[in-house]
Amino acid sequence: MEKTNKTKVEEFIRVDHAGERGAIKIYEGQLLALNTFVRDDDLKKTIQEMKTQEKEHCNYFENEIKRRNIKPTKLMPLWDLLGVGLGFGSTLLGKKAAMLCTASVEEVIDAHYEKQINQLKSDEKKLKEKITKFRQDELHHKDIAYEKGATKKGLYGILNKVIKTGSKIAINISEKV
Numbered sequence: 001m002e003k004t005n006k007t008k009v010e011e012f013i014r015v016d017h018a019g020e021r022g023a024i025k026i027y028e029g030q031l032l033a034l035n036t037f038v039r040d041d042d043l044k045k046t047i048q049e050m051k052t053q054e055k056e057h058c059n060y061f062e063n064e065i066k067r068r069n070i071k072p073t074k075l076m077p078l079w080d081l082l083g084v085g086l087g088f089g090s091t092l093l094g095k096k097a098a099m100l101c102t103a104s105v106e107e108v109i110d111a112h113y114e115k116q117i118n119q120l121k122s123d124e125k126k127l128k129e130k131i132t133k134f135r136q137d138e139l140h141h142k143d144i145a146y147e148k149g150a151t152k153k154g155l156y157g158i159l160n161k162v163i164k165t166g167s168k169i170a171i172n173i174s175e176k177v
Contacts, residue, residue, distance in 0.1 A: 002121040009124060010070045011175040012116050016131070017061035018073045018174040019109065020054055022083045026105065027051035029087025030098055043095055046148060050102065050141050057134045064127070073174040082170075086163070097159060099150035104163035106142035110135060112171055 027047050034044045065072055073079070090101035113135035120128040152160045 001123055004119065004121040004124045008119060009127070010068070012120075012127070012131075013061055013064045013068065013070050014073055015112075015171055015174040016116075016134075017058065017065050018076060018079055019112075019171065020058035020061055020134075021076065022079050022170065023054040023105065024051060024058055025080050025083025026087035026090075026101065027054065029084035029089075030091045030101075031087075032084070033088045033091035033098075038091055038094075040095060043098065043148065046144060047098075050144070053137050053141070057137070060130055060134075074177050075173060079170060079174070082166075086166075090159075090163075093159075096149045096151050096156060099145040099148045100152070100156055100159060101163055103142050103145035103150040104160045105167050106138045106145065108164050108167040108171070109138045110142070113138065 027050060030047050031044065031051070034040060034047070064070070086101060087098075091098040113131050116131055117128055117135070120131070
């Protein structure tokens with residue numbers, strides 16, 4: 001049986017845990033804006049549904065962190081704060097920006113999960129199956145975001161690049177720290 005590098009598996013679980021928690025925090029920030037300054041019940045319902053799936057993903061990785069005795073990223077409090085801020089700020093900019101936030105993050109996560117799936121060997125079959133399922137959920141979220149108005153036209157293109165760059169930086173740091 002081909003074995004997956006143990007250090008890589010630990011990095012995958014640590015960063016995926018941080019990422020799924022980050023997604024929850026982004027949605028919490030968006031819901032905070034929707035509950036205080038912006039009124040859009042349709043968008044609120046959509047975000048609540050996506051947040052529920054992210055909680056399922058986060059719970060899985062939380063359990064894996066405990067089960068495998070892996071240290072979570074030390075930067076979790078910073079990621080929590082930045083996630084809420086990103087969600088809140090993007091929603092204050094309007095529905096297109098809020099949905100672009102989701103689409104941009106999910107596009108980075110798609111590539112990230114695909115890379116992990118390709119590195120997991122047969123000894124990590126269950127982890128590979130879970131990441132594959134979660135990747136499909138994330139792709140569905142991206143599709144929903146575009147259906148609900150996400151766009152990269154005009155200044156939204158800059159926002160897209162900023163969100164994607166920030167997401168990639170958070171991934172690279174969270175794998176190691």
